[in-house]
Amino acid sequence: MSIKSLADFCGMKSSTLTDYYKEHLSDFRSWNQISHSDDYIYFTHNLGESISIDETAFSNGELYTIITNKDGHGKKGTLVAMIRGTKAEEVCKRLNKIPEGRRKKVRNITLHMAGSMYQIAKKCFPNATQTIDRFHVQKLMLEALQDLRIQYRWNVMEQENDEIRKAKIRNIEYKAKRFDNGDTLKQLLARSRYLLFKSPEKWTKSQKQRADILFSQFDDIKQFYYLALQLGKIYSLKISHDAARLKLALWFNKVEQWGYPQFNTVINTFKQHYERILNFFDNRLTNANAESFNAKLKGFRATFRGVDDVRFFLFRVAKLYA
Template sequence: MKAAKEKGEVYKAEELENGDTLRQLLARSRYLLFKSPDKWTKSQKIRAELLFKQFEDIKHVYYYSLELGKIFSTNYDKDVARAKLALWYNKIEEYGYDTFTTVANSIENHYERILNFFVNRSTNAKEENKAMKAAKEKGEVYKAEELENGDTLRQLLARSRYLLFKSPDKWTKSQKIRAELLFKQFEDIKHVYYYSLELGKIFSTNYDKDVARAKLALWYNKIEEYGYDTFTTVANSIENHYERILNFFVNRSTNAAAEAFNAKIKAFRASFRGVVDMSFFLFRLAKVYA
């Protein structure tokens, strides 16, 4: 572009097969990378093919991400998941891409805790699969046992995930019934839910550093007594950064304002397609936002 400008010519970027320039291809491909290939539109399939031809690394990263997601979304057995994660880890180690090596190392460091995700999942699914197989062998139609609200156990787990993101006072009537059944069936989920709620309440309702210190200490003692791995990690993080976390309660201020302003600067810079003259850019920034 600069060379064409110096010659007094109009720069025209080389177009690819679908009419996109390389810059347009990169910009327009970001949406398809958040979908699985079976959900791509016809134009996205063409764009993906061109993108992966141009950038081999993006292709590898996309398919390795897809593979990792598939392990978590389709497996119901801890041992099967262990084997698949080990295979995925070996591929990543061989590929040697820095970002994925970091993810792979995190999985390796918390291997058993991550695999515990598949335990409750596998227990319920295994029992139901066995019952379905037995019914099929007898030539009968399998009908899962229904709970009081009409859900099967598998449906109860799937449909309860939304209520776990809300506080009990915001539950609908059907969610209250579902929560009661869920907590009766899974004691661990009940404890984890209420401990999360308690921690959130400490941060949302306290305005005094010393009061918050005492409440966090009590919460930490409960977690230590309960001994649930995931919460022990959270509790240890709080212990390691205790004083810095408590500083939040002085003015209850976060870095949200700084992050918001940073986003504005990035948007302002993007509107000029980058910055050539830094001094002039800072001058314009001061005029617009000062």
């Protein structure tokens, strides 16, 4: 229950109850990390052999780097550190407050492809194997697919505007062509966003109809959609590191043969992180726990309608998850 809900139940102002809890009921003022909590907090005893690195934003888009222990399962013992900012030098400076011996016991780290995350993991946890989160890999491919859809949408909008202008000059009414489901081409592209994130078995009846029309109009969108599904299927296979290398190489070739810039960028990005991507097939670790923890933080933040007092917010997060 949130403080606001309790205050409403008791007929009090939420600000009054919050202040009373902060100053009298909690031990916030005697918290041993209060002096630096707006910059960082850390809990050495929560550091385990398998950890995740992620980032999240508080109020006004302020980014924090979060280190979590996979063995905590999103409960007490999960939070290892929260550090303001994502700059590798600053984050490493804070993480180095954890004894080197403890940091060297970390064996696995899951993270996304940002260069800063790589530097943090390499410098602070030198004995750990880095694994790029599979969902970030798949997300990059899906983002390229959406980029292609949006590119077509802008082209269609430009063409439609030109046709409307010509119709006005000729003093006739412009009528856009409609497909069997009632969509115009512009609407078809706009309304296809969510179905491209789903696998076919999760489409609704209307999404199935819309997908059939979309794919009949844009074969390349269809081909890249199924290539994105193929990438997910490769990840679902219980195969060795070397077998995965071969399957991904063949998949790269299928994508590259189209010669589309956005998808070539995806492949080049994958190749830069190839070994760390392939590590997934050795340990099957993902950043799902970090994403789940991030979602809990956002829910906690929403419950209290934002973060006005960062120190007190982090104090409450520490009480729950550290």
